Amino acid sequence: MADLEAKPPLSPSSTLEKQFEDFRHHLEESESLRERIRAVAREIESVTRLIYSCLLLVHQSRPIPEVLEKVKAQISKLKELFHRLAGILRECPGQYYRYHGDWRSETQTVVSLLGFMHWLETGNLLMHTQVEERLGLKTSEFGLDIEDYLIGICFMSNELPRYVVNQVTAGDYDCPRKVLKFLTDLHAAFRMLNLRNDLLRKKFDGMKYDLRRVEEVYYDVKIRGLTANGDSTRDLGIQGQS
Amino acid sequence: MADLEAKPPLSPSSTLEKQFEDFRHHLEESESLRERIRAVAREIESVTRLIYSCLLLVHQSRPIPEVLEKVKAQISKLKELFHRLAGILRECPGQYYRYHGDWRSETQTVVSLLGFMHWLETGNLLMHTQVEERLGLKTSEFGLDIEDYLIGICFMSNELPRYVVNQVTAGDYDCPRKVLKFLTDLHAAFRMLNLRNDLLRKKFDGMKYDLRRVEEVYYDVKIRGLTANGDSTRDLGIQGQS
Amino acid sequence: MADLEAKPPLSPSSTLEKQFEDFRHHLEESESLRERIRAVAREIESVTRLIYSCLLLVHQSRPIPEVLEKVKAQISKLKELFHRLAGILRECPGQYYRYHGDWRSETQTVVSLLGFMHWLETGNLLMHTQVEERLGLKTSEFGLDIEDYLIGICFMSNELPRYVVNQVTAGDYDCPRKVLKFLTDLHAAFRMLNLRNDLLRKKFDGMKYDLRRVEEVYYDVKIRGLTANGDSTRDLGIQGQS
Amino acid sequence: MADLEAKPPLSPSSTLEKQFEDFRHHLEESESLRERIRAVAREIESVTRLIYSCLLLVHQSRPIPEVLEKVKAQISKLKELFHRLAGILRECPGQYYRYHGDWRSETQTVVSLLGFMHWLETGNLLMHTQVEERLGLKTSEFGLDIEDYLIGICFMSNELPRYVVNQVTAGDYDCPRKVLKFLTDLHAAFRMLNLRNDLLRKKFDGMKYDLRRVEEVYYDVKIRGLTANGDSTRDLGIQGQS
Numbered sequence: 001m002a003d004l005e006a007k008p009p010l011s012p013s014s015t016l017e018k019q020f021e022d023f024r025h026h027l028e029e030s031e032s033l034r035e036r037i038r039a040v041a042r043e044i045e046s047v048t049r050l051i052y053s054c055l056l057l058v059h060q061s062r063p064i065p066e067v068l069e070k071v072k073a074q075i076s077k078l079k080e081l082f083h084r085l086a087g088i089l090r091e092c093p094g095q096y097y098r099y100h101g102d103w104r105s106e107t108q109t110v111v112s113l114l115g116f117m118h119w120l121e122t123g124n125l126l127m128h129t130q131v132e133e134r135l136g137l138k139t140s141e142f143g144l145d146i147e148d149y150l151i152g153i154c155f156m157s158n159e160l161p162r163y164v165v166n167q168v169t170a171g172d173y174d175c176p177r178k179v180l181k182f183l184t185d186l187h188a189a190f191r192m193l194n195l196r197n198d199l200l201r202k203k204f205d206g207m208k209y210d211l212r213r214v215e216e217v218y219y220d221v222k223i224r225g226l227t228a229n230g231d232s233t234r235d236l237g238i239q240g241q242s
Numbered sequence: 243m244a245d246l247e248a249k250p251p252l253s254p255s256s257t258l259e260k261q262f263e264d265f266r267h268h269l270e271e272s273e274s275l276r277e278r279i280r281a282v283a284r285e286i287e288s289v290t291r292l293i294y295s296c297l298l299l300v301h302q303s304r305p306i307p308e309v310l311e312k313v314k315a316q317i318s319k320l321k322e323l324f325h326r327l328a329g330i331l332r333e334c335p336g337q338y339y340r341y342h343g344d345w346r347s348e349t350q351t352v353v354s355l356l357g358f359m360h361w362l363e364t365g366n367l368l369m370h371t372q373v374e375e376r377l378g379l380k381t382s383e384f385g386l387d388i389e390d391y392l393i394g395i396c397f398m399s400n401e402l403p404r405y406v407v408n409q410v411t412a413g414d415y416d417c418p419r420k421v422l423k424f425l426t427d428l429h430a431a432f433r434m435l436n437l438r439n440d441l442l443r444k445k446f447d448g449m450k451y452d453l454r455r456v457e458e459v460y461y462d463v464k465i466r467g468l469t470a471n472g473d474s475t476r477d478l479g480i481q482g483q484s
Numbered sequence: 485m486a487d488l489e490a491k492p493p494l495s496p497s498s499t500l501e502k503q504f505e506d507f508r509h510h511l512e513e514s515e516s517l518r519e520r521i522r523a524v525a526r527e528i529e530s531v532t533r534l535i536y537s538c539l540l541l542v543h544q545s546r547p548i549p550e551v552l553e554k555v556k557a558q559i560s561k562l563k564e565l566f567h568r569l570a571g572i573l574r575e576c577p578g579q580y581y582r583y584h585g586d587w588r589s590e591t592q593t594v595v596s597l598l599g600f601m602h603w604l605e606t607g608n609l610l611m612h613t614q615v616e617e618r619l620g621l622k623t624s625e626f627g628l629d630i631e632d633y634l635i636g637i638c639f640m641s642n643e644l645p646r647y648v649v650n651q652v653t654a655g656d657y658d659c660p661r662k663v664l665k666f667l668t669d670l671h672a673a674f675r676m677l678n679l680r681n682d683l684l685r686k687k688f689d690g691m692k693y694d695l696r697r698v699e700e701v702y703y704d705v706k707i708r709g710l711t712a713n714g715d716s717t718r719d720l721g722i723q724g725q726s
Numbered sequence: 727m728a729d730l731e732a733k734p735p736l737s738p739s740s741t742l743e744k745q746f747e748d749f750r751h752h753l754e755e756s757e758s759l760r761e762r763i764r765a766v767a768r769e770i771e772s773v774t775r776l777i778y779s780c781l782l783l784v785h786q787s788r789p790i791p792e793v794l795e796k797v798k799a800q801i802s803k804l805k806e807l808f809h810r811l812a813g814i815l816r817e818c819p820g821q822y823y824r825y826h827g828d829w830r831s832e833t834q835t836v837v838s839l840l841g842f843m844h845w846l847e848t849g850n851l852l853m854h855t856q857v858e859e860r861l862g863l864k865t866s867e868f869g870l871d872i873e874d875y876l877i878g879i880c881f882m883s884n885e886l887p888r889y890v891v892n893q894v895t896a897g898d899y900d901c902p903r904k905v906l907k908f909l910t911d912l913h914a915a916f917r918m919l920n921l922r923n924d925l926l927r928k929k930f931d932g933m934k935y936d937l938r939r940v941e942e943v944y945y946d947v948k949i950r951g952l953t954a955n956g957d958s959t960r961d962l963g964i965q966g967q968s
Contacts (some may be wrong), residue, residue: 013427014368017367018429026388027435097340126256127261146268184544185255189262189539193269194530212646215543219649223704288920295917302910404938407945425952462949488882496850497911501851510872512908512917573769582823611745630752673746677753 012201034102036088038121041103044081047074048109055116059162061170071117073098075134086142093183096142104148110135111152116159123178125153125186147200151189154203157183161213168217173226183211199220252448262420276344283345286323289316290351297358301404303412306362313359313472317376324377328384338384346390352377353386353394358401365420367395367428389442392432394444399425403455410459425453431467518586520572525587528565531558532593539600543646545654548604555601559618562594566619570626580626588632594619595628595636602644607662609637609670631684634674638687641667645697650700657710660702667695747770760828764816767829770807772801772944774835785888787896790846796949797843801860802834807862822868830874836861837878839872842885849904851879851912873926876916880929883909887939899952901943908938 054071058064085103089096111131118126128149131137137144160179167175187207195201221227277441296313300306327345331338353373358370370391373379379386402421409417429449437443491682569587575579578606595615601615602610612633621627644663650657679685705711740900784790813830815822837857844852854875863869886905893901913933921927947953 012364015369016367016427016431020434023370023388024434024436025390025510027437031436031438075325075722094336095339097337097342100339107467125258128265146265150265185258188537188540189258191533193266194271194273195269215646215653218327219653219701222653223708223710291917295914298917300913314770336750404941408940411941411945459945466949496848496861499853500851500911500915504918507872507876508919509926512923515922565948578820579823581821581826584823608739609742611741612749630749634749669742673742676750678750678757679753680757 033088033092034099037085037099037102039090040081040085041106044078044085044103044106044110046068047077048106048113050074051113052109055113058120059166061166061172067118068121075114079134079136082137084143085203086137089142100145104145107144107148107153108152111149112155112159115153119156119182123182125182150193151200151203153186154200154207157186157207157210161210161217164214164217169223173221176214176221177227180211180214180218182215183207187211266306272400272409274303275330275334279327279341282323282330283326283348284329286320286348286352289319289323289357293355297355300362301408303408310359311365317356321376321378324379324384328379330456331384346387346434349386349390350394350397352403353391354397357395357398359426361398365424367424391444392435393445395428396442397450399428399449399452400448403452406456406459410463415463418456418463418470421458422453422479423448424457425456429453490723491704494722502591516577517572518583521569521583521586522630524565524569524572524697525590527621528562528569528587528590528594531561531623532590532597534558535597536593539597542604543650545650552601552605559598563620566621566626570621573626574631584629591632592636594634596639596643599640600635603640603666632684634677635684635687637670638684638691639672641691641694645694651687657705660705661711664698664702666697667691667698671695678694733920737916757815759818760825763811763825763828766807766811766814767832769809770804770811770829770832770836773807774839776800777839778800778835781839785844785892787892794843794847801840805860805862806862808868812863824924826871833870833874834878834881837875838881838885841879841882845882845908849906850953851876852947876919877926877929879912880926880933883933883936887936887943890943894947897945902940903953905942906937906940908932909940913937 002016040180048159051074054067054074057067089099092098111126114131114134117196118124128146131149131152132139132144135144160183164176164179190204190207192203195204293313293316296316297308299309331341334340353368356376357368358372360366360372370386370388373391373394374381374386377386402425406418406421432446432449435446437446535555535558538551538558540693541551573583576582595610598615598618599610602608602614610629612630614634615621615636616628619628645669648663667687674688674691677688679688734949777797777800780793781798783793815825820881835851840857841852841858844850844856854870854872857863857875858865858870859879886909890902890905916930916933919930921930
């Protein structure tokens with residue numbers, strides 16, 4: 001290492017400073033971007049909290065159309081917030097997944113709520129493309145990550161057993177059958193996926209408990225003969241519940 | 243439940259199946275991409291293990307040029323592997339950070355080894371752009387993440403106290419002074435950065451222990467007068483400190 | 485430290501190298517064997533996932549013969565995979581239990597599925613020798629470990645409460661009685677075993693919850709007089725359920 | 727439930743009982759075998775505790791030949807115990823690895839102690855075949871598992887830093903150099919192995935701390951010039967220590 005002395009480390013030292021000065025800017029920009037993303041994510045979270053509060057009223061058997069009416073005003077707020085998010089991400093092309101962790105959990109909640117609303121309204125699963133539509137997202141520039149969609153749907157599933165219990169309590173004895181059919185199909189569809197041992201897999205594994213709980217409620221209703229009359233006539237989609 | 247069969251929610255049901263069929267393809271493609279990335283990462287890991295084995299010989303006072311000569315043959319292998327990695331990532335534009343976790347720890351090790359080699363050879367810090375050059379990376383398409391570079395440099399710093407101890411043991415009493423100067427500058431440069439509470443911050447916090455250990459060795463050497471002669475002539479850089 | 489080079493502990497040093505060179509080969513062979521075992525185990529896992537998806541249809545009251553027909557095509561695949569596994573293990577005689585951990589959990593799942601199918605078909609427990617037969621195993625060379633068989637049977641038991649609930653829901657009020665008889669006998673048989681405090685013991689402890697749940701369903705059915713008429717005539721094996 | 731008695735699924739039921747009766751015998755035999763293995767393992771453990779107590783005296787600078795003399799009487803006990811172990815395992819051919827967990831940790835300790843003794847006596851590494859020789863094992867029937875040997879050697883390495891410190895305290899300033907040479911070679915040999923992420927890998931990772939600690943002690947001795955005189959004359963192997 002004797003030759004170390006001979007070399008004039010003057011220039012290396014200033015190169016070093018220059019490099020770290022660049023890094024400082026880079027990290028600060030990145031941090032400020034993250035801050036802006038987090039700020040929007042917090043606003044999204046705040047809107048989803050509001051939506052969830054409203055939606056909870058369905059457990060108290062409030063008429064679904066009334067509940068959904070209230071909630072729908074919030075959807076445009078969500079749309080606007082995702083528009084802002086997409087705008088921020090447009091500033092750093094190719095870095096969607098770099099900051100993904102900063103908004104994904106909020107997005108999953110959004111999916112679960114939109115999915116639950118859609119199911120209440122139609123009895124069907126809200127599709128991935130439909131979520132993007134509602135949030136004004138374009139896959140090509142700022143899309144909805146598929147795993148986020150799937151995790152959101154699992155969260156939605158977690159809400160269903162409670163809904164079924166409360167509907168039966170309120171006298172809607174046909175609800176368990178319909179939810180069971182929906183959850184069974186959804187569960188079967190998920191089973192087609194070859195999931196890694198990650199969060200999504202864990203959330204999906206939880207779905208089977210929702211399924212079983214709904215089966216148990218359906219069992220309770222059936223064994224008491226509560227669904228005996230009218231099974232054939234009531235069968236007109238889930239709107240009949242409210 | 244016989245009526246379940248009779249009910250024709252056929253169109254939603256088949257849309258559902260279609261969607262999950264698409265997801266299955268998507269997840270499988272993503273998984274296979276990840277597998278290919280992991281395979282290359284494992285090869286990188288295997289080359290770095292080889293390089294590290296060679297580099298360890300400097301702790302036994304083997305001549306640096308001899309050690310580096312052996313190692314350099316491996317660098318072209320690394321270059322080729324990163325070329326393959328870049329090729330795989332090119333297939334999925336904008337998803338660098340989606341799979342980043344699958345190669346980043348191996349890349350940090352590569353940085354630490356290249357950095358150590360460069361320091362052994364020149365006494366200077368290997369710059370970010372120099373690492374990219376050596377690995378044949380282009381920032382525009384598949385660059386070296388700055389945090390990976392910085393963490394790799396922290397790992398390199400961890401190697402220095404041991405090197406200093408072994409050099410002094412072998413009679414090189416001037417080594418601590420040089421390493422101390424290098425580490426002090428590096429530590430000061432890092433301090434300019436405003437680090438978040440993450441892995442990089444933790445690794446950087448560890449650097450101060452390297453610095454202290456080298457200071458202690460320098461102290462041991464100085465207090466025993468082992469650097470006494472020649473100090474005045476050799477002192478062309480670090481003078482301010484001692 | 486220059487004298488280290490000069491010293492000639494050549495012979496011990498080269499013996500050392502030779503030994504570790506042998507170890508390297510040994511560990512690499514062992515690792516490659518393990519890789520091959522894991523690859524087959526993953527294929528087994530993939531087939532069991534398919535089988536399980538099919539079997540789940542019995543919870544929706546699909547006719548048992550139809551469900552089993554679909555599944556049986558997969559059994560020959562399993563047989564072929566276990567044949568491959570046995571072939572790999574034949575390469576390293578006496579090391580069945582060395583690699584046992586690499587396929588045992590998949591094998592337990594296979595036992596649980598075969599057991600469930602057999603029970604659906606006959607109402608009886610699938611014996612250890614019958615599992616070996618179906619999988620083409622020979623105890624003398626690559627047999628089914630008894631604890632794996634027993635744990636698999638415990639997993640099968642976990643499926644029964646759900647089955648009973650869904651059968652009752654579908655109007656098969658005689659199912660609980662039959663399942664209860666089966667589970668009671670099975671539980672009593674397990675109780676004869678002196679189990680250590682290990683996984684098998686834990687899984688067996690869980691079986692009592694299955695038993696209790698089935699007892700409760702049987703109670704629900706009895707207390708409502710749902711099994712009152714025709715008990716004597718319906719008693720023709722489990723096929724009569726659907 | 728009276729009709730349960732009337733039902734005659736007698737033949738399946740008695741087959742069931744027969745099978746579980748067989749299992750009971752099987753599990754009891756296996757348990758009793760395990761008990762006998764554990765009993766021998768406990769005796770081995772007790773002898774190793776005795777040996778270790780004796781060996782600890784080398785940290786107090788007792789003459790090595792005296793210490794080893796005391797210990798050697800115990801080796802024949804170990805040999806006898808391993809003979810008994812081999813005898814028990816001979817009763818159940820092909821099940822070495824089934825019960826391996828019941829004696830492996832004790833065996834690793836035996837390796838570490840024999841290895842330490844051998845190193846104290848000769849300065850060299852005790853080979854795998856030498857351990858088998860000393861314990862009267864034959865690879866063909868009841869050999870020493872290679873990973874157990876390697877883990878035992880790692881444990882031995884953990885003892886060396888303490889030994890070096892105490893030897894230097896007692897005035898043997900040449901000890902660090904010899905131990906460092908030994909550990910460096912051993913560490914390099916281990917690095918040739920491609921270790922999985924398991925216990926052995928973890929133990930090996932610990933060896934580098936032993937190496938560094940010995941380097942530090944060597945550094946302390948060198949920097950004080952304590953090894954200055956006589957380096958050339960003392961260099962006659964490790965026997966010169968005592």
